[in-house]
Amino acid sequence: MEQEVRTPITPSEADNEPAISPAEYNKVVAGLKLVSIALTNVSASVDRTATLNAMGKGSVPLDIRARAGFEDGAAVKVVQSYRIGCRSGRHKCLAIDATYELLFNSSEPFTPEFFSAFQVIALPTYVWPYFRELAQSITSRMSLPPLVLPLVGLEVMPPTA
Numbered sequence: 001m002e003q004e005v006r007t008p009i010t011p012s013e014a015d016n017e018p019a020i021s022p023a024e025y026n027k028v029v030a031g032l033k034l035v036s037i038a039l040t041n042v043s044a045s046v047d048r049t050a051t052l053n054a055m056g057k058g059s060v061p062l063d064i065r066a067r068a069g070f071e072d073g074a075a076v077k078v079v080q081s082y083r084i085g086c087r088s089g090r091h092k093c094l095a096i097d098a099t100y101e102l103l104f105n106s107s108e109p110f111t112p113e114f115f116s117a118f119q120v121i122a123l124p125t126y127v128w129p130y131f132r133e134l135a136q137s138i139t140s141r142m143s144l145p146p147l148v149l150p151l152v153g154l155e156v157m158p159p160t161a
Contacts, residue, residue: 035103039099051086055144068123077103080099082131
């Protein structure tokens with residue numbers, strides 16, 4: 001499926017003073033051990049007529065969003081969610097939502113300052129490949145041309161209140 005990807009625009013970490021030094025970040029990363037990655041929620045819907053009509057007109061504009069959060073405890077639980085949406089005029093063509101839960105053991109404190117960098121630098125390398133495969137598989141099972149997402153993940157949106 002040919003697609004045009006529209007990603008949310010958020011302030012870049014590079015535009016601000018880093019909340020954590022590279023040395024501090026690397027120290028925490030060195031102490032992280034991934035225990036598990038699990039798909040905890042998935043939903044998908046398609047209006048095949050609207051999607052196929054949109055595809056017949058050229059590229060299909062996709063809106064792809066990501067959200068992440070964490071809970072520190074005996075093991076650090078990181079939650080990453082992705083959402084793909086597509087509209088053709090007023091018609092919702094395609095929607096795919098997926099949430100992944102990652103468990104890490106950490107020998108260093110897993111702080112909000114560390115997480116603000118981690119969610120941009122490292123988290124997509126863990127989760128994005130799983131989501132790419134899920135999106136391709138789901139669209140194929142919907143009898144649509146498989147959706148091939150970009151190799152590299154997208155910028156993470158800040159958490160909502």
